Amino acid sequence: xxxxxxxxxxxxxxxxxxxxxxxxxxxxxxxxxxxxxxxxxxxxxxxxxxxxxxxxxxxxxxxxxxxxxxxxxxxxxxxxxxxxxxxxxxxxxxxxxxxxxxxxxxxxxxxxxxxxxxxxxxxxxxxxxxxxxxxxxxxxxxxxxxxxxxxxxxxxxxxxxxxxxxxxxxxxxxxxxxxxxxxxxxxxxxxxxxxxxxxxxxxxxxxxxxxxxxxxxxxxxxxxxxxxxxxxxxxxxxxxxxxxxxxxxxxxxxxxxxxxx
Numbered sequence: 001x002x003x004x005x006x007x008x009x010x011x012x013x014x015x016x017x018x019x020x021x022x023x024x025x026x027x028x029x030x031x032x033x034x035x036x037x038x039x040x041x042x043x044x045x046x047x048x049x050x051x052x053x054x055x056x057x058x059x060x061x062x063x064x065x066x067x068x069x070x071x072x073x074x075x076x077x078x079x080x081x082x083x084x085x086x087x088x089x090x091x092x093x094x095x096x097x098x099x100x101x102x103x104x105x106x107x108x109x110x111x112x113x114x115x116x117x118x119x120x121x122x123x124x125x126x127x128x129x130x131x132x133x134x135x136x137x138x139x140x141x142x143x144x145x146x147x148x149x150x151x152x153x154x155x156x157x158x159x160x161x162x163x164x165x166x167x168x169x170x171x172x173x174x175x176x177x178x179x180x181x182x183x184x185x186x187x188x189x190x191x192x193x194x195x196x197x198x199x200x201x202x203x204x205x206x207x208x209x210x211x212x213x214x215x216x217x218x219x220x221x222x223x224x225x226x227x228x229x230x231x232x233x234x235x236x237x238x239x240x241x242x243x244x245x246x247x248x249x250x251x252x253x254x255x256x257x258x259x260x261x
Contacts, residue, residue, distance in 0.1 A: 002031050055088035056081045064104075076111050083107045094214050102185050109178040116171040123164045130157050 006014075010030050014037065017026055027037040059065060059081055072080060087103050088095060095103065134153045137145055210217055238253035241260065251260060 001033060006032070006036070052085040052089045056085035058088075059084050071108075072111060076114075079114075080107055080111060083110060091212075094212065099185065102181060106178060106181050106185070109174050109181070113171055113174045113178070116167050116174065120164060120167045120171070123160050123167065127157060127160050127164070130160070 010032070013030065014026055017029075021029075023038050024034055027034045030037065068080060069077060084103065084107060087107070091099075130153050134150065134157070137150055137153070210220075235253060235258075239251060239258035239260075241249050242252050243249050251258060
């Protein structure tokens with residue numbers, strides 16, 4: 001079974017046969033594993049994608065993704081894409097460039113908060129280890145204790161505890177910033193519920209809420225256009241001469257624009 005990057009020839013084969021063959025058959029014909037072929041179809045051909053998958057792949061197409069790769073580890077990047085895809089899907093891909101920057105900053109704050117918590121956990125474990133070593137040393141007779149060793153452990157414990165306080169402070173500040181940015185993005189549950197409630201208060205509020213939902217706007221637009229076309233067709237029918245039951249002939253819909261001699 002072939003491994004590595006899909007060649008240009010294989011790309012053409014997949015593109016030419018995607019409508020006629022299932023993924024399993026394409027993979028078999030190319031002697032490739034199904035996962036790599038399916039990933040290529042989703043990533044390059046944009047086929048069979050959920051809203052979240054489409055958002056995740058769109059992030060990798062952004063010019064600033066290279067900067068993100070230099071700023072975060074591979075594990076953090078996967079988490080970044082997870083949060084990005086869910087947030088963009090929540091807003092139904094209706095995100096302006098300035099709002100996109102807000103989403104990026106919110107996710108960065110989330111990842112930095114995670115780093116603080118991980119560092120704090122490591123600190124707690126190290127403090128626990130040093131405290132155990134200090135207890136063991138102090139449990140010895142005074143003439144057998146290594147004073148320099150004890151002092152060194154105490155200095156390291158003091159440094160770790162100060163670092164822990166600093167990490168806790170950083171975490172609280174990041175949490176406050178993230179909460180503030182989510183409020184600015186109208187992304188909290190309270191604001192979403194309020195937005196729904198406000199949409200019931202006035203026509204202007206309903207329009208504002210509708211503008212946040214492009215799928216509903218599209219559906220309404222299609223329905224309105226169907227009604228307009230039906231009206232035009234019926235107007236044309238009623239503008240023609242019609243024979244009534246008393247044998248009189250006239251135009252049911254008579255206007256200066258439809259009058260016929």
